[in-house]
Amino acid sequence: MKHASNLLINGRFLGRRATGVDRFAFETLRALDQLVELGDPLVAGLRTEIVVPQALACMSNPFRHIRLRASGKGGGLRWEQLELPQAASGHLLLNLCNSGPLLHRRQVTVLHDAAPTRVPDSYSRSFVAWYRLMAPRIGRVSKRVITVSEFSRRELSDAYRIPAGKIGVVPESGEHMLRVQQDEGAVAQTLHGRPYVLAVGSLNRHKNFRLVAEAAHLICDAQFDIVVVGGGDARVYGTGQEALPAFVKHLGYVSDGELAALYRRAACFVYPSRYEGFGLPPVEALALGCPVIASRLPSVQEACGDAVLYTSPDDPAELARLLEQITGDAALRASLRERGRARTAELTWRATAVKLIEEISPWLM
Numbered sequence: 001m002k003h004a005s006n007l008l009i010n011g012r013f014l015g016r017r018a019t020g021v022d023r024f025a026f027e028t029l030r031a032l033d034q035l036v037e038l039g040d041p042l043v044a045g046l047r048t049e050i051v052v053p054q055a056l057a058c059m060s061n062p063f064r065h066i067r068l069r070a071s072g073k074g075g076g077l078r079w080e081q082l083e084l085p086q087a088a089s090g091h092l093l094l095n096l097c098n099s100g101p102l103l104h105r106r107q108v109t110v111l112h113d114a115a116p117t118r119v120p121d122s123y124s125r126s127f128v129a130w131y132r133l134m135a136p137r138i139g140r141v142s143k144r145v146i147t148v149s150e151f152s153r154r155e156l157s158d159a160y161r162i163p164a165g166k167i168g169v170v171p172e173s174g175e176h177m178l179r180v181q182q183d184e185g186a187v188a189q190t191l192h193g194r195p196y197v198l199a200v201g202s203l204n205r206h207k208n209f210r211l212v213a214e215a216a217h218l219i220c221d222a223q224f225d226i227v228v229v230g231g232g233d234a235r236v237y238g239t240g241q242e243a244l245p246a247f248v249k250h251l252g253y254v255s256d257g258e259l260a261a262l263y264r265r266a267a268c269f270v271y272p273s274r275y276e277g278f279g280l281p282p283v284e285a286l287a288l289g290c291p292v293i294a295s296r297l298p299s300v301q302e303a304c305g306d307a308v309l310y311t312s313p314d315d316p317a318e319l320a321r322l323l324e325q326i327t328g329d330a331a332l333r334a335s336l337r338e339r340g341r342a343r344t345a346e347l348t349w350r351a352t353a354v355k356l357i358e359e360i361s362p363w364l365m
Contacts, residue, residue: 006046008050010094010097011052012075012080013026014050015052015053021110024097024112027173030063031350033063036048037064046364051088054070055070057070093106093107095108097110098110102138106363111152112152114155114277117135119274119275146170146360147167149169149278149303152169155277168355170356170359171352174283178287195223196249199271200228209228211272212248215316215319216323218316222323226247226248228251267327268333270292270323272319273294273297275297276295278300279294279299283347286344289337291332293323297313308340309326
């Protein structure tokens with residue numbers, strides 16, 4: 001029996017600990033849910049459903065107007081490849097998190113970047129091998145491929161031979177952090193009141209956190225700590241995870257409330273990555289008024305504009321100069337906060353949802 005839905009969403013991401021791509025998926029759907037709530041003409045008549053593995057059948061639905069349905073045994077990649085295509089039969093399937101079933105042709109897939117191909121040392125061999133097989137195939141079978149920046153559009157076209165004209169671009173946003181209630185407790189217990197420089201992300205090598213430690217070594221009597229937030233999954237990153245010096249405070253995974261408190265209290269946020277499809281953490285930092293230093297990458301410049309200070313991901317001396325400058329100049333920090341507010345006002349999850357629906361509307365029937 002076919003369900004009365006003309007858009008089926010791959011809900012595999014709802015069963016795992018959230019990463020950046022999962023955040024994109026959740027916030028885009030939340031914004032879509034609000035469009036339906038407000039009766040926006042763009043979604044008039046749109047019937048939407050999320051399908052998840054049977055193991056998640058008892059989970060509460062986080063959305064008011066998007067149905068949640070459990071279907072198929074197992075979970076993870078096996079569920080996505082074998083069970084999801086059966087559940088999606090007769091529907092347009094939307095995959096929001098970098099992968100989808102290889103044998104379902106009526107689908108649209110969001111591929112955030114080409115990182116497994118461009119920086120393979122950051123990932124396990126099995127993960128790289130799978131993406132080199134899966135991504136080009138998904139690019140061929142999907143009706144439309146969506147990505148998050150013009151940089152990533154070029155990367156996907158070059159790395160996976162997906163025609164550039166088949167790839168649409170939707171932006172991301174950091175505004176979700178504005179809804180988060182700060183949790184100061186755990187942060188205060190860990191940091192003991194000293195100023196700190198914050199970095200956020202997984203520990204895979206291309207995140208390049210070691211650059212911040214090397215820069216700190218060049219600053220005589222640095223008056224700040226270095227705090228790194230995030231973790232790593234050995235199944236994804238393998239031996240590509242980076243070991244950090246002992247003096248760096250690595251907090252691992254933190255709650256959204258703790259992360260919001262860290263952003264707001266940081267002297268600045270540093271994003272030293274060597275490769276990104278968009279760069280969500282610096283946009284989150286800007287939304288919460290945290291001054292940002294980021295790698296001079298095309299995708300990050302596209303996302304952040306003139307709201308941040310840029311540095312080479314290969315020059316600790318340049319980063320050291322910027323750290324001394326930004327931590328010692330209150331007027332500069334105030335200027336960066338103002339530019340950050342202006343930039344993040346242009347980036348909303350509503351705009352993401354609207355652009356996504358516009359991109360896939362030719363296949364919504």
